[in-house]
Amino acid sequence: xxxxxxxxxxxxxxxxxxxxxxxxxxxxxxxxxxxxxxxxxxxxxxxxxxxxxxxxxxxxxxxxxxxxxxxxxxxxxxxxxxxxxxxxxxxxxxxxxxxxxxxxxxxxxxxxxxxxxxxxxxxx
Amino acid sequence: xxxxxxxxxxxxxxxxxxxxxxxxxxxxxxxxxxxxxxxxxxxxxxxxxxxxxxxxxxxxxxxxxxxxxxxxxxxxxxxxxxxxxxxxxxxxxxxxxxxxxxxxxxxxxxxxxxxxxxxxxxxxxxxxxxxxxxxxxxxxxxxxxxxxxxxxxxxxxxxxxxxxxxxxxxxxxxxxxxxxxxxxxxxxxxxxxxxxxxxxxxxxxxxxxxxxxxxxxxxxxxxxxxxxxxxxxxxxxxxxxxxxxxxxxxxxxxxxxxxxxxxxxxxxxxxxxxxxxxxxxxxxxxxxxxxxxxxxxxxxxxxxxxxxxxxxxxxxxxxxxxxxxxxxxxxxxxxxxxxxxxxxxxxxxxxxxxxxxxxxxxxxxxxxxxxxxxxxxxxxxxxxxxxxxxxxxxxxxxxxxxxxxxxxxxxxxxxxxxxxxxxxxxxxxxxxxxxxxxxxxxxxxxxxxxxxxxxxxxxxxxxxxxxxxxxxxxxxxxxxxxxxxxxxxxxxxxxxxxxxx
Numbered sequence: 001x002x003x004x005x006x007x008x009x010x011x012x013x014x015x016x017x018x019x020x021x022x023x024x025x026x027x028x029x030x031x032x033x034x035x036x037x038x039x040x041x042x043x044x045x046x047x048x049x050x051x052x053x054x055x056x057x058x059x060x061x062x063x064x065x066x067x068x069x070x071x072x073x074x075x076x077x078x079x080x081x082x083x084x085x086x087x088x089x090x091x092x093x094x095x096x097x098x099x100x101x102x103x104x105x106x107x108x109x110x111x112x113x114x115x116x117x118x119x120x121x122x123x124x
Numbered sequence: 125x126x127x128x129x130x131x132x133x134x135x136x137x138x139x140x141x142x143x144x145x146x147x148x149x150x151x152x153x154x155x156x157x158x159x160x161x162x163x164x165x166x167x168x169x170x171x172x173x174x175x176x177x178x179x180x181x182x183x184x185x186x187x188x189x190x191x192x193x194x195x196x197x198x199x200x201x202x203x204x205x206x207x208x209x210x211x212x213x214x215x216x217x218x219x220x221x222x223x224x225x226x227x228x229x230x231x232x233x234x235x236x237x238x239x240x241x242x243x244x245x246x247x248x249x250x251x252x253x254x255x256x257x258x259x260x261x262x263x264x265x266x267x268x269x270x271x272x273x274x275x276x277x278x279x280x281x282x283x284x285x286x287x288x289x290x291x292x293x294x295x296x297x298x299x300x301x302x303x304x305x306x307x308x309x310x311x312x313x314x315x316x317x318x319x320x321x322x323x324x325x326x327x328x329x330x331x332x333x334x335x336x337x338x339x340x341x342x343x344x345x346x347x348x349x350x351x352x353x354x355x356x357x358x359x360x361x362x363x364x365x366x367x368x369x370x371x372x373x374x375x376x377x378x379x380x381x382x383x384x385x386x387x388x389x390x391x392x393x394x395x396x397x398x399x400x401x402x403x404x405x406x407x408x409x410x411x412x413x414x415x416x417x418x419x420x421x422x423x424x425x426x427x428x429x430x431x432x433x434x435x436x437x438x439x440x441x442x443x444x445x446x447x448x449x450x451x452x453x454x455x456x457x458x459x460x461x462x463x464x465x466x467x468x469x470x471x472x473x474x475x476x477x478x479x480x481x482x483x484x485x486x487x488x489x490x491x492x493x494x495x496x497x498x499x500x501x502x503x504x505x506x507x508x509x510x511x512x513x514x515x516x517x518x519x520x521x522x523x524x525x526x527x528x529x530x531x532x533x534x535x536x537x538x539x540x541x542x543x544x545x546x547x548x549x550x551x552x553x554x555x556x557x558x559x560x561x562x563x564x565x566x567x568x569x570x571x572x573x574x575x576x577x578x579x580x581x582x583x584x585x586x587x588x589x590x591x592x593x594x595x596x597x598x599x600x601x602x603x604x605x606x607x608x609x610x611x612x613x614x615x616x617x618x619x620x621x622x623x624x625x
Binding site: 020043116 | 262263274283286288289292293296297299304310311316
């Protein structure tokens, strides 16, 4: 297969790494969650790409149409589930960030870590 | 069809459907009663299923009556029966006995939400153990993980929030890696059913995507299982979670991830790659050994009781993986038996921590100094469970460590090296368990505490104490009569090794 024919897979790999980098490199928790969402969206793209059948159409049976080529509907259904999971994760993560902000007054991970260290020092 | 035939479906359905009911009940006592009843019922179902597996062999159940490769199949063999027993047993005991421990940490108006989340975790974890469909595993994994984050964030310390956030990020990355792996396998084979995958990968000519999938799945699940060096979410999550949540999760959550890891690597991939066993071993064995060493070493210097036990869990995950990475019948038997025995020991230890926390403010080793004089039963049970963690003969921990050493000596030079590591780590365990025992029995309370504080500390509430002793005594029981875990582990090991040359 030629390199450009795998265009979608290239986008998948790049998006995956962009998201992953944001999760690792950013101390800001909202940005981490954004990175996580990009990371998951990349996987959605992988699934949606793999179900494409060349020349295939939407998998809906119509009257009078025989021998139509359909795209595979199963990965789409699977990824619908994964999208729901992704939304729940983001929602839960954001709710946590709100509570972290209430408790610490910051959403920068390095600053919360510093506050935690001070707290455990004062306990000693 | 009789109800007995529907037990595999009920195993997941009972806790999952009771969860919304618990939210509607609202009152903390009612919600607790309903959640405990559902959890006890799930435990009873798991016992019934295990009895069936032991007498008649593996159970297969077609969900909704759809036949195998099209519908979702529920499969219960010896390995899943053992994991089911762990998950439901840990949930039933902690939920029935741990209410007193929760009462302090949480406002009664919110407890029904907590119990609902608990049941969802239970449903998710037992779902993973029971299902025969790779994508279904992902869904159950995320169901249980999301609810687990809620449970951990319910801890009273604000550090519970940052610990949960870390766990959420790492857990989601792990689950997404697993999803990528399953996607690649599906792309090449067109199936999501474990049994079907095992057969169809053989027809795939281009092995590279499957190889990549194996990598993604192994790393993703290793993250969920807290395999060293992917364990960094674990100490914080265990330390700051409410005590009964820690007891529940420490007993089973990492083991469920290891269960899926074994299932994928030994059943799906093993038969289809020539060198898979070698790759699996060279990847996981060093991590297992390092995990054992680092986990034990860090546990030795911890001053906080829960953090100490959490690092000991990192080492124990190492033992379980080490047994698996011998890729022999003896090694796998030891590994699976250790899942069971470690759950008993660590479950009892964290229940004891919960019992102590009902009476004492802090959980640093200084805070529990001299506690044995005021809480003799709790301290004795904790010492007993600690003995099992170390592996003193006569306790459950000894049985699986002995099996592990025996398996190691079959392996030549690498085995001898692992045996040395296991022994060294056991000595470290002697040290850190002794530090706890010493503080409890021989420590003198800090001078700041007055006589009034002394008289305020009494024995833990009786339900908690009863649950604690039940688990502590089962450590002794399974140390003297280990036939149940050993039979299940041996059957599971033979099943897992059926694709090995």
